[in-house]
Amino acid sequence: MKKQKSYKKTAGKLYLVPTPIGNLDDMSVRGVNTLKSTDLIASEDTRNTQKLLNHFEISVSQKSLHEHNYKQRIPEFLALLKQGQTIAQVSDAGMPSVSDPGQELVASCIQEEIPVISLPGPTAGLTALIASGLTVQPHYFYGFLPRKKKDQQEVLQNLAANKATLIFYESPYRLKNTVSNMNEVFNPQRKAVICRELTKIHEEYLRGTLAELKEYLTENTLKGECCLLVEGQSEQEVDISLPQAPLKEQVKQFIATGLRPNDAIKEVAKQNKLKKQKVYNAYHELNK
Structure with a gap:
């Protein structure tokens, strides 16, 4: 097991900076200060991030990092970090790596014993x-x-x-x-x-x-x-889904929860892995 304190002192740092999911006022003071003081910003879409940087008067340069170029970019970023530079990673909105690019760079930094610092923020x-x-x-x-x-x-x-x-x-x-x-x-x-x-x-x-x-x-x-x-x-749904009851009774149980008969028949058929017609016949007591 490795602790963060064991990271190389000469290495730079990777900051994970969340960005607003809509309202620019949700950008934190720490987030703005981090972007202003970093050496480079790794952005999912540099054009989108530039709007944010312009709003907060941040002049730091950017390089793109997304699903189509991360294999090329990660070695470049690692080389800069090992030289002592700091990089702030951002996605288009919200937290990096959450349904957005980012986790590959984080994993690579951890492997290379480069500090990774996550800022809290919008998600x-x-x-x-x-x-x-x-x-x-x-x-x-x-x-x-x-x-x-x-x-x-x-x-x-x-x-x-x-x-x-x-x-x-x-x-x-x-x-x-x-x-x-x-x-x-x-x-x-x-x-x-x-x-x-x-x-x-x-x-x-x-x-x-x-x-x-x-x-x-x-x-x-x-x-x-x-x-x-x-x-x-829900527990009620679990009870209803139990197959021990006759098909007609199962349909009635679903109807009691508010489903229409046809929808209840479809649900019972799905729960029991049967054709809908078989459940329909059982509910209406056909083919007896």
Whole structure:
């Protein structure tokens, strides 16, 4: 085990500096001072970061560091750090490495015994969580789901029994399909919250069940960056999902939670890995 104090005294330092997720007033004094005093800023997008630097009158030069060039950039940054220079790493918004580039440089610095110093600051997931109204502890941060439906549903199936509040990031262009997939995999009556444009002028929270959010998104198009939070599996949901009861009784249990009969039939079919028609027949007592 290595302690941070064992790092080489002659090496520079890597600072991880969070940037505002929308409102520039959320930039900390320490963050501004760190950016002003560092030798170089490693930015996800230099054009985007330049707007921040201009706002706070910071004249330090930048070099890009993103998913397409990190293999080339990391050796360059390590060489500068070993010469005693300091580098501040930033992403376009929020904390570096959280659904953004950064972790590869951090891992490389640790391997080379170069100090890594993380500054606290804005992060969209926790900002959304504490105002969502859902259970704060425990929570599970996933970030961006896979884009393809099959891959996304596979991930959601693995998360279905998680009792923690689930935190996702999603593009407004994919949000409708993602919520639709969640309605197929999770109980549609789970509480969920869409948090849009956090810290900005048009900040908005849409609260309801997954079924209600799906219906809303069929009629409304959202813009801006979004967080999607979904409550974890409840004890009631666990009890309902137990397969010991006859299929008809299972359907009735889901209907009692507020689901429409067709949705309840679909949910029971999913829980028991049966065709929907088989459950439909059992509920309506057909083919006897």
